Amino acid sequence: MIPAQFDYIAPTTLDEAVALLSQHADDAKVLAGGHSLIPAMKLRLAQPQLLVDIGRIKGLSYIREEGGQIRIGAMTTHYQIESSARLREICPLLPEAAGQIGDVQVRNKGTIGGSLAHSDPAADWPAAALALDAELRAVSSKGERGIKAADFFVDLFTTALEQGEILSEIRIPIPKARTGQAYLKAAQPASGFAVVGVAVSLVRDAAGKCEAAAVGITGVASKAYRAAAVEKALAGASLDEKMIAAAAAHATDGIDANGDLYASAQYRKHLAAVYARRAITAASR
């Protein structure tokens, strides 16, 4: 399997990259780690005329804390996040989700920015970004803007990024004290993609009750979503087995679930409730 012909430019600054994108408008695609785009190009599902490789731009690969936020450069690999001792301490959902993506080799090369911008309906990062209330920074020749994760995933493989924009950074509010998190997924055994993936970040009050919860679910529908009904049921609730199960039962309220050969829509909905229950339980420990 060989991609169709294309031209290739590897700019060394973000300014150059966005200039190329605005110049080539419809014909160009951004190449990050390439672990979503190159497979799509080999299958000729994508046939861009020009690849703008942002892999040679310095300063797009980092994990740092600034302004009460965790800031992750778009070219940071899954492995860098998985192996970050600091993140394991302050925001364990990130390394936990990273470690469940693909396999070792994929995590060594694939990037958080590439995965988010690709918006695969079965990818892991969208669920985590939603549950962590991430803000995604987009840069274009016109300037920079922030897009909330809740507004970022528009539809199947479609994001709120506009033509000419590059996702440059992911910003996550540093979780408060008494925050519990978890990411659990039912992986498709052949591909490793999420049949269902549930990311939970919840804050408990001093008495141990749930003060607020954020639940992101991937794999079920055409895009990852916040399970608002689950969050509402958890807010103010005591986190016992019965309450958690009752809240998790709302995992697919109002959601049009996908079905395929491996998992019917009905089975996905069932799995979503089961994995939501398990993830909330794990996060509340």
Next chain:
Amino acid sequence: MKKAISVTVNGVVHHQDVEPRLLLVHLLRDVLNLTGTHIGCETSICGACTVIIDGQAVKSCTILAVQADGASVTTIEGLGTEANLHPVQEGFWEHHGLQCGYCTPGMIMAGAQLLDRISSPTADQIRHGLEGNLCRCTGYQNIVEAIQYAASKAK
């Protein structure tokens, strides 16, 4: 339009003009005649094409040769020599970690990466570390033993 790249493979610098769509695995096999790196599934699943780029095990069927411009690549040919096998290669020999051998180069490269990161892995960690490599013959048991051998040998 072809791009000029320079890639160090097993310590030797190669200057090549390549089409941007040339995959790294094809550069290695078809241009540089290093056929130890195998092509299996071509879909980033099986791991037969695993090589190490700048210390990171990657699937060379999912990387463009132009992305490796300036990088240092190690393939199975560069891991050890016949007279002086890499401990993981020796482990596969001693513990019969292969049958048909098709997945072996990728398994060994992934095994070497694993031992770089965890010097004394448990059997579970080995199986997890090889999750990106498929073997359809051995049932993996001897592969796990081969890596365990390499870990104890490297001490």
